[in-house]
Amino acid sequence: MAKYVVTAPNVTLNGTALTSNIAEATLTLNAAEVDVTNAGSNGYREVVGGLKSGELALTLHRDTAAGSVDATIVPLIGSLATAVVKPNGGTTGATNNAFTAVVLVTSYTPVAGAIGDLATATITWPISGAWTIGTAPL
Amino acid sequence: MASIKALRTALATNLGSIAGLRTASSIPEVVNPPIAVVYPAGAPVEYHLASQNATSQFNFEVMIIVGRADARNAQDDLDAYISTTGTKSALLAIELDRTLGGAAFDCVARRVSSYGSTEINNIEYLAATIQVDVIAN
Numbered sequence: 001m002a003k004y005v006v007t008a009p010n011v012t013l014n015g016t017a018l019t020s021n022i023a024e025a026t027l028t029l030n031a032a033e034v035d036v037t038n039a040g041s042n043g044y045r046e047v048v049g050g051l052k053s054g055e056l057a058l059t060l061h062r063d064t065a066a067g068s069v070d071a072t073i074v075p076l077i078g079s080l081a082t083a084v085v086k087p088n089g090g091t092t093g094a095t096n097n098a099f100t101a102v103v104l105v106t107s108y109t110p111v112a113g114a115i116g117d118l119a120t121a122t123i124t125w126p127i128s129g130a131w132t133i134g135t136a137p138l
Numbered sequence: 139m140a141s142i143k144a145l146r147t148a149l150a151t152n153l154g155s156i157a158g159l160r161t162a163s164s165i166p167e168v169v170n171p172p173i174a175v176v177y178p179a180g181a182p183v184e185y186h187l188a189s190q191n192a193t194s195q196f197n198f199e200v201m202i203i204v205g206r207a208d209a210r211n212a213q214d215d216l217d218a219y220i221s222t223t224g225t226k227s228a229l230l231a232i233e234l235d236r237t238l239g240g241a242a243f244d245c246v247a248r249r250v251s252s253y254g255s256t257e258i259n260n261i262e263y264l265a266a267t268i269q270v271d272v273i274a275n
Binding site for chain 1 (some may be wrong): 187189190192193225273275
């Protein structure tokens with residue numbers, strides 16, 4: 001697949017599928033920018049990559065059913081959890097990599113929204129440690 | 139994906155809990171007031187609210203037709219149907235079973251979007267329209 005319209009981001013948290021409740025998913029992978037500018041830089045700034053980090057941001061349709069969103073996330077607050085994010089559907093492959101990372105579940109909003117709105121929760125969790133990118137079809 | 143027919147049928151079933159109010163889950167050729175007619179409206183379906191099309195929003199209107207526009211009690215009757223309380227409240231009836239018998243995640247009556255006379259088969263009736271949002275997969 002080349003260019004595509006986002007319709008099917010696939011997200012699991014500690015093995016629990018959240019996909020059908022995902023309205024938006026953003027996985028950001030970063031490297032810190034470390035300045036190594038010196039007298040030999042000829043007036044230009046030089047940088048190298050430093051510590052790597054990242055974060056997972058989700059907008060979820062809240063669901064209070066057993067085994068669904070609330071029941072999965074609330075017990076994890078303050079804990080590390082393994083997130084697997086795939087851009088476009090559940091089948092891992094060369095064009096649909098599986099990004100696996102441990103995230104720190106720092107927050108969740110089990111009550112939010114104006115009267116008449118669809119109940120949603122927006123979270124941003126930092127990645128702890130290394131991430132991996134899987135391409136093997138599952 | 140939820141069946142639109144199943145959703146409007148379930149909405150009509152909810153409205154049928156109002157004693158004396160006829161319901162129609164499809165637009166009838168001839169109306170026999172008082173009647174509540176359920177039909178898709180506006181932008182009838184908004185797809186892809188969740189990944190893998192797991193959630194969509196279905197928009198319906200419920201037109202409540204109470205009688206000839208010049209009938210003496212027509213306005214009193216219509217007011218009862220669009221009130222927020224009372225045994226004839228369409229709001230309470232629509233939201234009586236918000237899962238629509240399990241066909242939806244939730245539904246909510248948003249607003250009364252119109253109120254006045256409407257012509258059907260060359261007869262002026264008094265009618266009001268209620269907008270209803272249904273969240274389903």
